[in-house]
Structures are given as C-alpha cells and as structure tokens.
Amino acid sequence: MPDALLSVHDLACARGDRLLFKGMNFALNSGELLLVQGGNGQGKTSLLRLLTGLSSPEEGEVRWRGEPIRGQREAYHAEMVYLGHANGVKDDLNPVENLRFADGLQGRAFDEARAIVTLERLGLSRCLDLPCRVLSFGQRRRVALSALLLAGAILWILDEPLTGLDIHAVALMEGLIRDHLSAGGMVVATTHQALNLEGVIVQRLLVGNVAIPELAVD
Amino acid sequence: MYRFLLAVLRRDLTLAARRRGDWLIAQFFFVMVASLFPLGVGPEPAMLARIGPGVLWVAATLASLLSLSRLFADDHRDGSLEHMVLSPEPTVLLVLGKSLAHWLIYGIPLLLIAPVLGLQFNLSWEAILVLDLSLLLGTPILSLLGGVGAALTLGLRGGGVLLTLLILPLYVPALIFGAGAVDGVMAGTGAEAHLSLLGAFFVLSLMIAPWIAAAALRVSLE
Amino acid sequence: MNLYTYASPANFYTLAGRLIPWFAWGAGILTLWGLYIAFFLAPTDFQQSEAYRIIFIHVPAAWMSMFIYLVMAFWGAIGLAFNTRLSFMMARALAPTGAMFTFVALWTGAWWGKPMWGAWWVWDARLTSELILLFLYVGIIALWAAIDDIKRGDRAGSLLTLIGSINVPIIYFSVKWWNTLHQGASVSVTKAPSMAAIMLQGMLILSIAAWLYTIAVVLVRVRRIILERERQTEWVKALLEKES
Numbered sequence: 001m002p003d004a005l006l007s008v009h010d011l012a013c014a015r016g017d018r019l020l021f022k023g024m025n026f027a028l029n030s031g032e033l034l035l036v037q038g039g040n041g042q043g044k045t046s047l048l049r050l051l052t053g054l055s056s057p058e059e060g061e062v063r064w065r066g067e068p069i070r071g072q073r074e075a076y077h078a079e080m081v082y083l084g085h086a087n088g089v090k091d092d093l094n095p096v097e098n099l100r101f102a103d104g105l106q107g108r109a110f111d112e113a114r115a116i117v118t119l120e121r122l123g124l125s126r127c128l129d130l131p132c133r134v135l136s137f138g139q140r141r142r143v144a145l146s147a148l149l150l151a152g153a154i155l156w157i158l159d160e161p162l163t164g165l166d167i168h169a170v171a172l173m174e175g176l177i178r179d180h181l182s183a184g185g186m187v188v189a190t191t192h193q194a195l196n197l198e199g200v201i202v203q204r205l206l207v208g209n210v211a212i213p214e215l216a217v218d
Numbered sequence: 219m220y221r222f223l224l225a226v227l228r229r230d231l232t233l234a235a236r237r238r239g240d241w242l243i244a245q246f247f248f249v250m251v252a253s254l255f256p257l258g259v260g261p262e263p264a265m266l267a268r269i270g271p272g273v274l275w276v277a278a279t280l281a282s283l284l285s286l287s288r289l290f291a292d293d294h295r296d297g298s299l300e301h302m303v304l305s306p307e308p309t310v311l312l313v314l315g316k317s318l319a320h321w322l323i324y325g326i327p328l329l330l331i332a333p334v335l336g337l338q339f340n341l342s343w344e345a346i347l348v349l350d351l352s353l354l355l356g357t358p359i360l361s362l363l364g365g366v367g368a369a370l371t372l373g374l375r376g377g378g379v380l381l382t383l384l385i386l387p388l389y390v391p392a393l394i395f396g397a398g399a400v401d402g403v404m405a406g407t408g409a410e411a412h413l414s415l416l417g418a419f420f421v422l423s424l425m426i427a428p429w430i431a432a433a434a435l436r437v438s439l440e
Numbered sequence: 441m442n443l444y445t446y447a448s449p450a451n452f453y454t455l456a457g458r459l460i461p462w463f464a465w466g467a468g469i470l471t472l473w474g475l476y477i478a479f480f481l482a483p484t485d486f487q488q489s490e491a492y493r494i495i496f497i498h499v500p501a502a503w504m505s506m507f508i509y510l511v512m513a514f515w516g517a518i519g520l521a522f523n524t525r526l527s528f529m530m531a532r533a534l535a536p537t538g539a540m541f542t543f544v545a546l547w548t549g550a551w552w553g554k555p556m557w558g559a560w561w562v563w564d565a566r567l568t569s570e571l572i573l574l575f576l577y578v579g580i581i582a583l584w585a586a587i588d589d590i591k592r593g594d595r596a597g598s599l600l601t602l603i604g605s606i607n608v609p610i611i612y613f614s615v616k617w618w619n620t621l622h623q624g625a626s627v628s629v630t631k632a633p634s635m636a637a638i639m640l641q642g643m644l645i646l647s648i649a650a651w652l653y654t655i656a657v658v659l660v661r662v663r664r665i666i667l668e669r670e671r672q673t674e675w676v677k678a679l680l681e682k683e684s
Contacts, residue, residue: 016589017672052304055440078306086297092236101232104225105305131236366603370596374586383582384600387575388607391614398621415617419610430603433520437595 004029005186006051006155010060013046020046021207022059028188030154031181033200036190038207044190045085047207048159051188052082064155078106081153083161087144091133095119095143098132102147118146122172137164149176156180158189171196222307226315227322233292234323240288245327248281252335263340270339271349271400272393277335278328278353279360279389285324286364286385287371287378289316290435294372303439309432317358317365317428325357341400348403348413352396355416359392362427369434391419449526449666450675456659463656470649477642491555496639498548500647501541502566504654505573506608508538512580513605516598526662528594529669531601532584533661537654539577545570565619569612576604590669 004027012022020043028034036044049055051062053069053076061068069076089098096115103110119128122142132140141164148156156177162170174196177187181200234241255273256266293299302312329350336346367385371377399412478496512531519527549567550560561567580597587593670676 017669019672049440054300054304054436074306074308077304080304082300082304084297084300086295086300088297088301090233090296090298092233097232101225101229102301104229105222105302105307107222107225107305107307363603366599370583370600371586376586380582380586383575384579387572387579387611388603390572391607391610394614394618398618401621415614422606422610426603426606430599434596434599437592437599440592 005065006188007063007066008051008060009063011047011050011057011062012059013043013050014058015043015046019058024060024205026203026205028186028203030184030186031201032186032203033177033181033197034186034188034203034205035195036188036205036207043207045159048082048084048157048188048190051157052080053077054082079153080155080157081148081151082157082159083144083148084159085163087140088147089132089140089143092131094127094129094131095124095135095146096128098143099147099150103150106151108152115146115150118149119143122146122149123168138166138169141165142169145173145176154185156185156187156189158187160190160192162191162193162195219307219311222305223311223315223318226302226312227319230316230319231322234319240285241323241327244281244285244324245331247284248277248328248331249335251277251280253338256338266338267340267342267345267404270336270341271345271404272397273339274332274335274349275352275356275393275397278332278357279386279393281328282320282324282357282360282364283382283385284378286320286361286368287381289320289365289368290372291368291377294439299435300439303435309435310428313365313369313431313435314428317361317431320365321358321361325353325361328357329353342404345400345404348409349400351413352399352409352416355413355420356392356396359416359420359423360389362423362431363388365431366427366434369431369438372435372438392416395419449529449670450673452526453663453666456663460656460659460663463652463659467649467652467656470645470652474642474646474649477638477645482639482642491552494548494552496642496646498545498552499643500650501548502545502570503647504650505538505542505545505570508534508541508654509573509576509601509608510605512538513598513601516601520595520598520602525669528598529662529665530658531598532594533658533665534654535577535581535584536661537657539574539581541650541654542570542574542577546574563619565616568615568619572611572615573608576608580604 007027008024010022011024013020013024024047026034036047038044046055050057053062053073056070061070063069064072064076064079088102090101093101096112096119099115099119100110100112103115116128119125119142122145124139124142124146127135127139132143135143145161148158161173165173170193177189177195178197178200180187252274255269259265259269290299293302303309305312332349332353333346336349341349364381364385366388367381370384371381374380395412395416399409399416402412403409474496478493482493482496484490512534515527515531515534518524519531546567549564549570553562553564553567554560580600583600584593584597587596667676667680
C-alpha cells in the first residue's frame with residue numbers, strides 16, 4: 001500500500017444529508033484498472049469527483065504518490081485527466097481548435113501535427129474543419145477522447161466513457177485503455193457496459209449497498 | 219502562468235468572435251436603456267445633461283450584468299469549465315483571465331458607444347472625455363465583481379436575476395465615483411478626486427475579487 | 441480539544457437551550473427600562489420636540505444592522521477557514537435578524553424624517569447606506585434560498601458576506617462622499633448639542649437590549665437549524681423520542 005500511486009483512505013461521501021458511502025479504502029498502481037460499479041445514484045460519479053479533487057470528502061482523504069491531493073493540487077492535476085458526462089467540447093470550434101485550447105489550458109505547447117494524427121486515429125479525419133456543433137454525439141465524444149490522449153496524463157478518470165459510442169468506438173476505447181495500461185498508465189472508470197480487457201489487471205469496487213449482477217469483464 | 223492566462227483570453231475571444239449575436243445584444247441593450255430615459259423624462263437639453271452621466275453609468279452596469287450571467291454558465295454546461303478548473307494552473311488565474319476577456323469583449327465597446335450617447339444627452343466634449351475615462355477605470359470593476367456573482371450563482375434557477383440582486387449593491391461605489399467624476403467636471407470642481415477613488419476601488423477589486431470568485435467557483439462545482 | 445467541545449452541534453444545542461431564557465429575560469427587562477428612560481425620563485428636545493424620541497429605536501437598530509453583518513462575515517470566515525459546521529449555522533441564523541434591524545432602522549428613519557425634513561424619504565447618507573445594506577441582506581438570503589445543497593449554500597453565502605463586508609465601508613464612504621457633493625439633508629444625531637447624558641444612557645441600554653434579543657433569537661434559530669441538519673444522527677433521534 002505505501003508505494004501505491006493512488007490511494008484512498010477511509011473515504012466518506014455524503015450528498016445532502018444522505019451518506020453515500022464511508023470507510024472506503026483502496027489503492028491503485030500503475031498498469032491497473034479500477035472499475036467502479038454500482039446502481040444509479042449510489043455515488044459512482046461522486047466518488048470520481050472526489051478522486052479528481054473537484055469535491056472534497058466528508059471524511060478521509062485521497063492520496064497521490066503518498067501525499068494528500070489537497071496539498072498538491074497543481075502537481076496532481078498535471079498527471080491526472082478527467083472525462084465526465086459532459087465532453088468539454090466547444091460547439092463553436094472545430095476539433096483541431098478544441099484540442100489547441102485544451103492544450104493551452106493545460107499549460108502545454110500545442111503540437112498540431114500530433115493532434116491531427118490523434119484525431120485521424122480516432123476516425124475523425126473527415127471532420128477536422130467542421131464546427132463540433134454539426135458532429136454527432138459519438139463524434140464529439142471522440143474529440144474528447146483525443147484530448148484525453150493528448151493530455152499525456154498517467155491517471156485517467158473516466159465517467160461512463162462508453163455512453164453513446166458505437167461498437168467500433170467501444171472496441172477502439174478498449175484498445176486505448178489497454179495501450180494506456182500497458183504503457184504504465186492507470187485508469188479509474190465507471191461503466192454499465194461489458195468491457196473486453198484481456199490481460200489487464202482489473203480491480204472492482206462496488207459503491208453503495210445495492211447488490212448488482214456481476215459484470216462480464218473478460 | 220502567462221501562457222495559461224493568454225490561452226484563457228484567446229479562447230474566450232475566439233468564442234465571442236464566433237457568436238457575434240450575443241455580443242451585439244449586450245451593446246444594443248446599453249444603447250436602448252440609455253435611450254429610454256429621454257423618452258421618460260422629456261427632451262429638455264439642460265436636464266438631459268444633468269442626468270446624462272448617471273444614466274449612462276447605470277446603463278453600463280446593467281449592460282455588463284446582462285452578459286455576466288453567461289461568464290461561466292456556457293462552459294459549465296458543456297463541461298469545459300471542469301476541465302479548466304482541473305488544469306494544473308491556479309483557478310485564480312482562470313477567473314482573472316475570464317474577467318479580463320469579459321472586459322475586452324463587453325467593456326471596451328461601451329467605451330466606444332458612450333461618446334455617441336453622451337452627445338445625445340447634450341454632454342460637452344470635456345464631459346464626454348471624462349465619462350470615457352471613468353468608464354475605462356470602472357468597467358473592469360464591473361467585470362471583476364461580476365465574476366464573483368457569476369461564480370456564486372452558477373447553475374442555479376433564475377441565476378441571472380439572482381446575480382443582479384447580489385452584485386448591484388457592490389457596484390454602488392463604482393457608480394458614485396464614475397458618475398461623480400463627470401458631474402465634477404461639469405460643475406467645474408474637477409474630476410481628479412473621483413477618478414483617483416475609482417482607480418483605488420479598481421485596484422482593490424483586482425486584488426480581492428478573483429480570489430473570492432475562484433473560491434466561489436470551486437464551491438459551485440462541488 | 442477543550443475549545444472544540446461547544447463547537448460540536450450536540451453540545452451546543454444543550455448549552456444554547458440553557459442560555460436562551462437568560463438572554464430573553466435580559467432583553468425584555470432592558471427594553472422596558474430603556475423605553476421608560478426614552479419616553480418618561482429623557483427631556484423633550486428643544487428643536488425637535490417629542491418626535492426625536494424615535495431615535496431611541498432608530499439608532500440602536502442602525503448599529504445592530506451593521507454589527508450583525510460584520511458578525512456574519514466573521515462566522516463565515518471562521519467556517520471557511522476551519523470548516524466548522526456551527527459557524528455556518530450561526531451566519532444563517534443571524535441574517536434574518538440583521539435584515540429585520542435594517543428594515544426597522546429604515547422605517548423609523550422615515551418616521552423621524554417626516555417631522556424633521558417634511559418628507560418620508562430623504563437621500564441622507566445614513567439612510568441611503570442602510571438601504572444598500574438591506575439590499576446586501578436580501579441578496580444573501582436570496583442566495584441561500586436558491587441553493588438547495590446545504591454545504592454549497594453555506595460556503596457561497598459566506599463568500600458573499602465576506603466580499604460584502606469588505607465593500608460595506610467603501611459603500612458607506614462613497615455614499616457619504618456622494619451626499620456631501622450633492623448637499624443633501626443630513627442631521628447628525630450623535631453630535632446634537634442637546635444630547636443629554638440620560639439620552640445616551642437610554643440609547644446604550646436599548647442597544648444592549650437589542651444585543652441580548654439578537655443573541656436569544658439567534659440561539660433559538662441555531663437550535664432549529666441543528667435539529668434539521670442533524671436529524672439523521674443518533675442524539676437527535678433520541679432527543680426527539682424523549683420529547684414526544
């Protein structure tokens with residue numbers, strides 16, 4: 001446990017006056033995937049938001065490289081990237097511009113060639129100069145995934161990354177997660193869908209008290 | 219640090235350039251509010267000159283409030299606000315950049331329109347010059363304090379009206395010093411004292427408002 | 441951690457329950473005493489005749505309205521800095537009383553203004569500042585009303601009070617400055633030459649009464665907020681069972 005990159009200690013989370021969970025402990029190391037499972041409204045998204053540092057826990061703490069994230073916000077955010085329900089894609093900009101500003105806001109220099117290669121890899125080669133307003137939901141999600149890849153972060157925190165994606169995109173996403181893990185990255189994700197992740201170390205975490213049917217992970 | 223600030227600025231300016239409709243609405247609102255006053259109080263030139271500075275200043279505060287409710291709301295809706303808050307740069311810089319962008323987009327045009335409206339209100343050229351100076355110092359205050367209100371009311375029902383309720387009382391000193399400067403020059407007592415006080419209020423807002431707005435933004439996103 | 445004993449809502453609930461009667465009785469007795477001085481002992485004013493007696497209520501109310509705002513900002517700052525739940529509850533419990541005193545100050549100001557200036561409302565520096573203070577109170581109460589989430593509401597309200605309290609002196613100064621430039625009507629109460637010692641005494645007693653009243657009402661309100669927020673906890677459940 002002490003040398004785990006990401007660890008959670010006696011975490012408790014409340015929404016309003018309802019306690020979602022308490023006494024949560026887990027640790028995640030590089031190359032590992034944590035699947036957060038649980039029914040709707042059981043606190044999956046709340047947990048992810050705690051892990052990003054967007055919200056603060058009722059009790060306990062989240063640690064990154066052994067230190068509480070509270071005290072090292074900037075260093076942690078440089079190594080972490082979050083993709084929530086909303087894509088964070090501006091409708092008035094085209095995909096390349098979106099990535100340009102995403103890089104600028106992360107304080108990185110923008111590499112246009114690399115951005116285009118990434119967008120093409122995600123199957124967006126025909127949409128490069130269209131405003132994202134005219135793209136489909138799935139295509140916008142792919143733009144968000146491109147930003148995720150370009151961020152070059154170690155830890156990915158993904159909230160329902162597969163929603164709205166077609167079969168090809170799901171396969172692509174699985175490939176991306178596998179590549180990221182084998183390159184030493186870490187992923188924390190919630191999902192309702194089955195994932196095909198051969199040869200990946202998967203930890204599962206059940207949030208909330210309602211038992212749900214086991215998800216097929218292999 | 220400067221790269222981040224520049225990135226926020228460039229992003230907001232680009233987005234505003236893509237949505238000129240929103241931008242025009244705020245400017246026309248300013249013109250319309252100011253134009254309603256002569257209709258309400260009558261066209262007598264001496265009276266218009268008397269109330270002109272105050273009317274233009276009140277119209278400017280209302281126009282800036284109109285656009286402030288969207289300062290964070292659009293980015294909140296599509297999720298990009300979370301991404302920006304999760305960037306490795308301090309949130310204070312984000313707020314500062316967005317307030318600055320708001321001022322460039324909505325504040326500067328007011329400076330260009332105000333002289334025309336000043337002529338309608340029968341103000342002398344000297345008074346118009348001071349009016350613009352006071353707006354130059356005062357409109358950034360509106361953007362900075364408004365940022366606090368926009369962050370506090372983020373995502374609330376009726377956020378726009380609530381924002382007005384929260385922030386208008388805080389604008390009072392800017393209104394008094396700004397309109398007072400023009401009054402002063404028209405009454406022959408000079409505008410320097412008013413403008414210095416306005417400048418002091420600007421510096422104070424610049425030092426305090428972004429921190430409170432950043433804290434408010436984190437609270438609202440939680 | 442002795443200092444924190446009463447920062448825990450459960451302990452504070454009991455303590456507040458024991459203190460309320462003392463403050464309430466104190467407020468009642470001092471009010472009667474103060475009003476007796478105001479209406480029977482204080483001499484009739486040479487210039488302002490009997491109408492001036494309204495200041496015995498106006499001035500303490502105006503003082504309270506400003507103090508309570510600063511006290512709210514203080515509790516808000518403590519809450520933000522140390523994350524103490526009770527501080528936020530205090531801030532919330534104070535706001536309605538603060539708004540009430542501001543309203544009373546405005547109302548009595550108008551009553552006093554009618555015989556003094558011949559108009560119900562004059563843009564006097566003091567009254568104008570009170571009006572803006574009322575706007576600030578209304579803003580905070582409206583913000584709390586709009587936010588359903590308790591935690592967010594507490595923090596957002598405290599931040600607003602904080603920036604408001606930095607702004608209040610500036611507003612007050614700017615309004616005074618505006619008032620002198622426009623030569624508005626202004627009557628200084630405290631500098632009145634006919635201010636007799638007995639008047640000052642009456643005003644002080646009524647101010648203390650207003651303080652005690654505020655503390656009593658705030659404690660009642662805090663107790664209610666505690667019960668509402670802690671209704672899931674064991675001690676509240678036990679308490680409610682015992683009382684029913």
